[in-house]
Amino acid sequence: MSQIVDGFNRQVDYLRLSVTDRCDFRCVYCMSEDPEFLPRQQVLSLEELSWVAQAFTELGVKKIRLTGGEPLVRTDCDQLVKLLGNLPGLEDLSMTTNGSRLTKLAQPLFDNGLSRLNISLDTLNPELFTQLTRNGKLDRVIAGIDAAIAAGFRKIKINAVILRGQNDHEVIDLVNFCRARNLDIAFIEEMPLGVIDERKQSRHCSSDEVKALIEAQYPLIPSSKRTGGPARYYQMADSSTHVGFISPHSNNFCHECNRVRVTVEGRLLLCLGNENSIDLKAIVRAHPGDIERLKHAILDGIQFKPQSHHFDQEGVQVLRFMNATGG
Numbered sequence: 001m002s003q004i005v006d007g008f009n010r011q012v013d014y015l016r017l018s019v020t021d022r023c024d025f026r027c028v029y030c031m032s033e034d035p036e037f038l039p040r041q042q043v044l045s046l047e048e049l050s051w052v053a054q055a056f057t058e059l060g061v062k063k064i065r066l067t068g069g070e071p072l073v074r075t076d077c078d079q080l081v082k083l084l085g086n087l088p089g090l091e092d093l094s095m096t097t098n099g100s101r102l103t104k105l106a107q108p109l110f111d112n113g114l115s116r117l118n119i120s121l122d123t124l125n126p127e128l129f130t131q132l133t134r135n136g137k138l139d140r141v142i143a144g145i146d147a148a149i150a151a152g153f154r155k156i157k158i159n160a161v162i163l164r165g166q167n168d169h170e171v172i173d174l175v176n177f178c179r180a181r182n183l184d185i186a187f188i189e190e191m192p193l194g195v196i197d198e199r200k201q202s203r204h205c206s207s208d209e210v211k212a213l214i215e216a217q218y219p220l221i222p223s224s225k226r227t228g229g230p231a232r233y234y235q236m237a238d239s240s241t242h243v244g245f246i247s248p249h250s251n252n253f254c255h256e257c258n259r260v261r262v263t264v265e266g267r268l269l270l271c272l273g274n275e276n277s278i279d280l281k282a283i284v285r286a287h288p289g290d291i292e293r294l295k296h297a298i299l300d301g302i303q304f305k306p307q308s309h310h311f312d313q314e315g316v317q318v319l320r321f322m323n324a325t326g327g
């Protein structure tokens with residue numbers, strides 16, 4: 001049982017750990033075209049990241065997801081996987097990636113102990129792919145997905161952000177892509193991070209709309225699978241593919257939230273839709289390797305976890321971009 005319990009009696013057993021804010025893509029919903037990245041000295045080193053992870057697992061965290069930015073642009077990422085893979089008590093070490101480097105890295109990641117992969121893929125149209133990522137190549141990502149399957153990963157999940165007027169006509173194609181490869185798929189509502197303008201508001205596509213598009217072709221059977229987050233999962237009658245909907249807007253999941261994030265600057269973010277954070281880097285750097293001190297800071301900090309996110313309150317904007325947050 002996790003010792004990390006917040007003021008609303010929610011147990012935290014899941015950490016999303018960001019390993020970089022950098023990325024080889026510039027997805028339109030995630031970062032600006034010309035982002036400023038953190039200077040390297042502000043980024044936690046491999047050793048510092050592994051101390052943070054150790055502190056969380058010693059407190060009872062069972063699941064860690066590595067994310068970013070794009071975790072695989074960090075050259076020592078497979079070494080980090082090896083370090084974390086050996087942490088006692090850690091039951092599930094996963095990663096969210098854009099897939100662009102998986103042809104090379106899927107096998108070493110699998111061999112180093114990564115249990116699961118989420119791979120982002122919003123469209124099967126090469127031109128639109130390059131437009132949405134501002135520079136990505138679709139064929140590299142598809143080759144990366146196939147390399148991950150060949151490396152031995154099971155239960156790979158595709159993440160797709162659906163934007164009205166851009167890729168909403170591809171919902172069924174994306175589902176069929178996953179059915180053909182026995183992958184799961186989660187459709188994500190765009191979250192209002194960074195500067196919000198009218199364009200962002202008008203392209204917002206709700207999970208209910210996406211679900212209705214799928215149900216017009218395939219019946220969806222509610223699944224008991226729960227992740228303690230904003231996702232709801234469904235089974236398909238004639239395939240092992242699970243279909244999920246991640247709906248921070250239209251589904252209030254806060255009462256069962258089981259997770260926190262640590263940004264690559266070592267800020268413990270208590271809620272995705274909220275600016276509250278605790279500076280773990282200051283502790284790590286002032287007292288290198290002092291896991292007990294880190295654990296105390298985490299237990300004190302968790303008391304500030306807010307009861308719910310503020311996405312739906314008018315006028316409230318979270319000015320972080322996703323790559324700086326750790327998606």
Ligand code: SAM
Nearest residue numbers: 030068069070096097098120159190191322327
């Ligand atoms: N670079 C990796 C990737 O793209 O999978 C990991 C980091 S990315 C920030 C993690 C996930 O967040 C991706 O699936 C991406 O589509 C999603 N994402 C980014 N910005 C988002 C936003 N504004 N709203 C909803 N999802 C977003």
Ligand code: SF4
Nearest residue numbers: 023025027030069098
């Ligand atoms: Fe990079 Fe992932 Fe953000 Fe796209 S969503 S810009 S791949 S971090």
